Amino acid sequence: MSEDLKRTTIAGNLEEQRRIRAEKVTAIRAVGGDPYPDRFVRSATSVELHERFAQLEPGAETAVMVSVAGRVMLRRNMGKLIFLTFQDVTGSLQLFVSQADLGEEAFAAVADIDLGDWVGAQGEVITTRKGELSVKVASLRLLTKALRPLPDKWRGLSDTDTRYRQRYVDLIVNEDARRTFRVRHQAVRSLRHQLDEEGFVEVETPVLQIEAGGAAARPFVTHHQALDQPMYLRIALELHLKRLVVGGIERVYEIGRVFRNEGISTRHNPEFTMVEVYWALANYQDMMALTERMICRAAQDAIGTYAVAHPDRPDVSIDLTPDWPRRKITELIAEHTGETVSVHDEVPRLRAVCDRLEISYEDWWGAGKLVYAIFDKKVEELLGHERPIFAYEYPAEVSPLAKPTPGDQENTDRFELFIGGKEIANGYSELNDPVRQREMFEMEVAAAGHGDVEATRTVDEDYLRALEFGLPPTGGLGVGIDRVAMLLSGQPSIREVILFPTLRPESVENTRRLATGYPDGDDADDQGPV
């Protein structure tokens, strides 16, 4: 069996296509060419030319010379005339390549260009007889040889696993993927602009922490060698940002990655991006208004409308137009379950309500956790399907960092924003009484003792020390950036708005196949069951 035949037998047609492209690389080098040259000076992008020459008649010549560059996506070979359609970051454009213009030798080189190659071309802007805007190529350079073939030019790449693992291919061939990440970028930029304009200072705080606090979630654990010290990846931004408010940064925010060692779903990725905002002298009402300003502006900047597609119902859209309703969670519970409950009710009565609604609970839960469970299990998913809604006045028992509602120690001035049945944002008037904060921490430690793996296990003494220096009245807010991106891009899965979502590792054999260099005769020998 010859080497080539064996290779083909083992790895199939992919190896044949890669071999042929690799041989072109060799051939280019053999005549002193460079298949991976240095820079190319581009004078115009495809979209700039489409905009500037939108009105040309068919068959027009402009005498305007341009340099363009991009990846070859389509090729139509007519013999002595070749049409190439390339794609750059702005869009795509046709190259008109005539043997009469280039001469036989240069034309033959263009005929060797494969789909997926990067090329740079220089020539006159024209339209064809059919009116297609084109660059009539006077010279064309290979800028990068692609060794692997692109997916089907018409159907693209649809296998979700491959799309996520090989996002580079997804982005090359799927316009919807490019659009999604453009929307995400514009939304993030918009949030940042809004906060900057309102005088907020952007900061960065530690990702590696001695104790992960600020939320109820199981953290990722790692280890610092030099300190010989276990460390945690942060699960929230909150406690460090409030230390900065103590330090006098009265308006502060961070856009950053947080990590939660929990289940993966269409709405949860182990690492995700939050923006948290803290505003001295403000309260939770101010933060609701700020949330609304931020998301409304993001919608306008990213998609130019207040009408967003419903994540689960293709035929429905959600209207983001201000002002969004604000309702107490107990009112929403009554409205959607018919049960009148209060955090001041006796525990047995609340347990009876949970039993009626078929909600399970732990025997150590107080009234706050029970009321919250009712809201969480029976009401949340029903909220925000026509327009966003703020729910507020959450039990203190489930809000250990929030300030009590004036005159009601069992409730807090906390809110959550729901859009399309999903939680998008969470905020409150910050608890700034260090004595009460210590009590709340100790309650959490007790919950951890009950087996609550998400409860904070230690009292954050440094945070309490900071509070003792005086945290002014402060409003705080956390927004899940990924969920905003899902909302605005109309994507039903968080994996669609994260460039490289968390996946199981690829199989060894598959990784091997994908990572194998070429040409290299040894690889093929190692792979197969020869």
Add this chain to the structure above:
RNA sequence: GCGCCUCUAGCUCAAUGGCAGAGCAACGGACUCUUAAUCCGCAGGUUCUGGGUUCGAAUCCCAGGGGGCGCACCA
């Protein structure tokens, strides 16, 4: 973690117990105005892996792996 669905050529998909196929991509050829170019020809397979049932398995069964969806989990 549990349940359901799914895995066939580089890509997108057929073949439902009886010869593994098509389109695109590739390769050879024709073609100076195409638009997913067209036309002729040719090649490409560990049907995810391992067992089993059967005269015969891509197809049925069991186990494992990847993925999707749902549930559980998720202040």
